[in-house]
Amino acid sequence: MTELLPITVRPSRDSDVEDMLAIYRHHIRRGVEEGVDDAETPEPDDLRERRKNFRARRYPHLAATVEGRVVGYAYVVLFRKRPAYRYTVKHSIYVHQDHLGRGIGRALLKELIDACAAAGFRQMIGYVDADNAASLGLHESFGFVRVAHLPGVAYRYGRWADSVMVQRSLGPGTTTPPPPLPLSR
Template identity: 75%
Template sequence: MNRPVETTDPAVTDQPPVLVRPSRDGDVEAMLAIYRHHIRRGVEESVDDSGTPEPEDLRDRRKNLRSQRLPHLVAVCGGEVVGYAYVVLFRKRPAYRYAVKHSIYVHREHQGRGVGRLLLQELIDVCAAAGFRQMIGYIDSDNTASLALHERYGFARAGLLPGVAYRYGRWADTVMVQRSLAAGSTAPPLISSPGR
């Protein structure tokens, strides 16, 4: 990882190339600013931001993910963090150790410029290389751009969770998406656990 990723999106031709790399402690404030915007104005989360993590919370989360060898990435353009993405284990029980759940957040001024696409592709590549077999995401049903992006990258709709989020005075649905990695469920896993 830690390589510049060229984009072919015409909207970003006047921008410097986007670099996708592992996140660092110095990226925490920028990641929190992106996350807070999504909570307050985005379709991913509840309007209530009382549960917004503090910088130390995010540093601890990053440290925990790194100790489990789970990717926590940022996209950087011209020295600015313009998005971030990470995975967590889908479930903590050992039987689920080959499945991960991912999250992607893009800075509001860089949405529609291919940043989410680059982060998603890198997550897919890194997780497949680490031995994971399934990648799962939960996407707000109103987030048509994210749903379309995931469909382009081979994610299928695996379920609908009606009315699980309440925001802006109404109930919202969440779509569960899933994509196989490497051999998926067509072959048994290797002896060692993924990411180790």
């Protein structure tokens, strides 16, 4: 059995960008995003700018490291852009192909949930490939509930694939109203 090394989860840094893009590009070429051309992937400066915008808007963008090397990352975006949805985020998690099944996704998801709750978000949404039993199980272990099955929404590996939409409450969820909006100047 392979010894599991300690995982550190922290806010991502500009110095992580190349490693994060390498992980993402692998998923594009061989993983869940197969069929997307590398030309459609962000450039390092694009990702640095995106990270800067995430921080300015209080959206967590995390990196997982093992022995100082980035082995995964996770982030959230608003679920919808309209103001009524400002308390709901959609998350993405990417793990280096050599570190799957070693708790990287679990560590990232836990920290992402905690960071989003601390930032005042109330709901977290995710989309998981319906064939990815490990990811569905991971989400369920963190209290995510399957709220929709979306048949045939992705085409990869020469066939149509389904997605499962999962959701979980954060903090007080829907039990209390959100805080009042700050007054505009």
